Amino acid sequence: MKRATTAAFAPRGTLNETRWNEILTIAAEVFFQKGYEAATVREIAKRAGLLNQGSLYYYIKSKEDLLLALIERAYTQAVATLEEDDAVAASDGPTRLAAFIVRWIDKMVLSNNPLAVLEREFRSLEPSQLDAVRPLRDACNAFVRAVIEQGIAEGSFDGSLDPSVALHNIFFLLNNTHRWYRPAGRLSYDAMIDWYQTFILRGLSAPGRPAD
């Protein structure tokens, strides 16, 4: 279903899937830099090296279509990050959450899937346009909720902390990494990952339990 939805936007013949993904990535960059409202299909077409913007408009009815295709691509990738290897799947809640943080940062934050930017623009779409991504988003929330609830059941995490609030704040922190982390900056990749794992796992930890 995910592929079919994306394929509905993907042009036939002229542009292949690789090219289509390149165009989406460029669209994401322009939305990220200018903001969705200020971004223009003209600029996206220009950066994509399409000689006239008509060749883009032929395939895409509107800027909204690019946004929607990007959101679908991002959430399809998001669901893929929920897959755990056998060892992690058999681990306790904190270990599974620590491993999820690494997978999410690698595939969703340091990739071409700027979820923070895309989610901000959900208001630009009709609720019905998000029908295809809602189950994918729900799956991501359900995964993190289950891991938190496992940690609570095991006594590692604090049962008085609301799991819904926790999961939204965790996604929110991770998805906005680009606001403070620079790959070539002062803090290394390992230090960034360590920051999140430490802050989030301790933040959820059960009272009176040694935090480390």
Place this chain on the structure above:
Amino acid sequence: MKRATTAAFAPRGTLNETRWNEILTIAAEVFFQKGYEAATVREIAKRAGLLNQGSLYYYIKSKEDLLLALIERAYTQAVATLEEDDAVAASDGPTRLAAFIVRWIDKMVLSNNPLAVLEREFRSLEPSQLDAVRPLRDACNAFVRAVIEQGIAEGSFDGSLDPSVALHNIFFLLNNTHRWYRPAGRLSYDAMIDWYQTFILRGLSAPGRPAD
């Protein structure tokens, strides 16, 4: 200096300071709902009950002026939240941070100062336009950094956690409360405050130290 900067935008004679603040609050609402790029001075003027938009344009050169005045108003208020009563000022780091979280939520988040929205639009301004607010913003960062460093010196907080990263993530969490908290919603005000205090204080806690 702060008042003088705001006064430079405040119209003389026709609009008094109260009216000017009303207009700014309406501008904040429109920026919040539509996004800064999509918002128009026309709509702000209409909602403010200004019969023709010229009466607004007479005082404000551009939408940018409204954004800048809002940012200045918000950061002036932000600096006011740094004031502690004597008992809190004499307390340990975790107590001071817990008290700061309440003050910031009350005065900056549940007020007409949507910092999260305003900060997102910094890119719409020239760096030089932010010269007046930069010292105010620095003062907020320095306050939280000092409280974190006090907690580290006292052994309550983990000295291996980078205070800069911590303070940015704390402000980021607090400033985006509107994304999940509804005053009339499932979670009470007290539960929301408790969530932040617990998650953030435990998140910063020293390893091996009981988390509560």
